[in-house]
Amino acid sequence: MSTHDDFGWRDRAIALASLGAAALSRLVFTTADLIDEKPLQPLEMQVLVALALQDSLAAYPPHRTGTDWLSRALRLERWVVEETVGSLERANLVRRSSDPQDVGEIDNAFTEKSEEHVIAGELPVALTELGLQTVEGWLGRTRRHFGSWPPTRPDVDDAVG
Numbered sequence: 001m002s003t004h005d006d007f008g009w010r011d012r013a014i015a016l017a018s019l020g021a022a023a024l025s026r027l028v029f030t031t032a033d034l035i036d037e038k039p040l041q042p043l044e045m046q047v048l049v050a051l052a053l054q055d056s057l058a059a060y061p062p063h064r065t066g067t068d069w070l071s072r073a074l075r076l077e078r079w080v081v082e083e084t085v086g087s088l089e090r091a092n093l094v095r096r097s098s099d100p101q102d103v104g105e106i107d108n109a110f111t112e113k114s115e116e117h118v119i120a121g122e123l124p125v126a127l128t129e130l131g132l133q134t135v136e137g138w139l140g141r142t143r144r145h146f147g148s149w150p151p152t153r154p155d156v157d158d159a160v161g
Contacts, residue, residue, distance in 0.1 A: 028142045040091075045138060046074060047084050048093060051127050052135040065124040085125055093131035096123040 007015065029046060031039035050073050054065060067085055071078040088094040127135065 024145065028138075028145055032138070032141060040134070041084075043074075043076075043080070043084055044088055044093075045134075047081070047088060048127065048131055048135050049138065050074060051094060051125060052132065065126065066122040067125065068122055070125070088131070091130075092128055093134055094125050095128055096125050 026042075029042035031041060047070060050070055051065070067078060067081045070076070070085070071081045074081070085094060085096075089096065
């Protein structure tokens with residue numbers, strides 16, 4: 001039988017952080033929202049949150065709004081992301097557009113290559129107003145699981161600040 005002494009402090013911290021992340025993820029991505037009287041699946045909510053944030057170290061530019069980016073950011077097979085985005089489109093929570101203006105300021109390089117990008121089938125995916133409201137509702141419910149974290153100082157976890 002193992003005890004905490006069998007692992008180094010770093011391995012123990014990694015294991016505890018991983019377990020905590022898994023438990024928190026199951027808790028915050030539960031099926032609380034509904035699409036057409038059907039529960040919104042955890043993966044669907046994760047896609048909505050990713051699109052709302054449009055941020056990922058795994059998928060830093062270019063093209064941070066399409067299904068390829070979502071696949072890399074969420075570490076999912078592209079076909080899974082395509083099915084999930086399709087479900088969210090049918091529920092009017094996201095939309096795809098071939099208009100380069102829909103990408104906004106997130107990726108200016110995209111607008112220069114929009115025609116090439118669209119031809120490749122990688123249309124930008126954006127939240128609709130209903131999708132944004134869904135994410136805001138999710139944040140309202142999720143915020144309580146974090147107590148007083150993060151502190152009120154905005155750069156508290158900034159290694160430079």
